[in-house]
Amino acid sequence: xxxxxxxxxxxxxxxxxxxxxxxxxxxxxxxxxxxxxxxxxxxxxxxxxxxxxxxxxxxxxxxxxxxxxxxxxxxxxxxxxxxxxxxxxxxxxxxxxxxxxxxxxxxxxxxxxxxxxxxxxx
Numbered sequence: 401x402x403x404x405x406x407x408x409x410x411x412x413x414x415x416x417x418x419x420x421x422x423x424x425x426x427x428x429x430x431x432x433x434x435x436x437x438x439x440x441x442x443x444x445x446x447x448x449x450x451x452x453x454x455x456x457x458x459x460x461x462x463x464x465x466x467x468x469x470x471x472x473x474x475x476x477x478x479x480x481x482x483x484x485x486x487x488x489x490x491x492x493x494x495x496x497x498x499x500x501x502x503x504x505x506x507x508x509x510x511x512x513x514x515x516x517x518x519x520x521x522x
Contacts, residue, residue, distance in 0.1 A: 401480060403442035408432040411440050414447070415456055415486075420464045426490035427465070427472060435478075437485035446483030453486045461488075 405411050408430060410422045415436050426432035436457070437447040447453040454475050461473050474489040 401478070403435060403438050403444065405440060410434045411438040411442065412436045413439055413445060415453055415460075419457070420460050423461065423473065423488065423490055424465055427493045429492065431489075431491050434488045434490065435485050436487070437483070444480040444483045444485050446480075447486055450477050450484050450486060457486065457488055 403409070403411055409432060410426075412419065412422075412434060419434065419436070422434055426434070436453060437445050439445060454477065457475050472491045472493050476487050476489075478485050478487055
């Protein structure tokens, strides 16, 4: 499988601080997939512990994204050679599901990646 970054695909070497922003941007803009354990050039590095990474992804979605949007995210793993990457398929939410991070910014996705966040209405 070929991996490349696009308006509907984000590649992450590891699960870091930017994951929640990317997930919210897909929730607010369009469906997309985030691959964790894949270099920006598409080479699969894999993750150290698939189960731990998937648990951390679930916890981030549950604890850092409002409103509760776990039904809009599918978490899985993908074996590529002898390395395993984790993927998160994110479906665009409706207006009621508009995702946000604490303290209330709405990141949006555009062709080149994240667009500056918009402030939530008070």
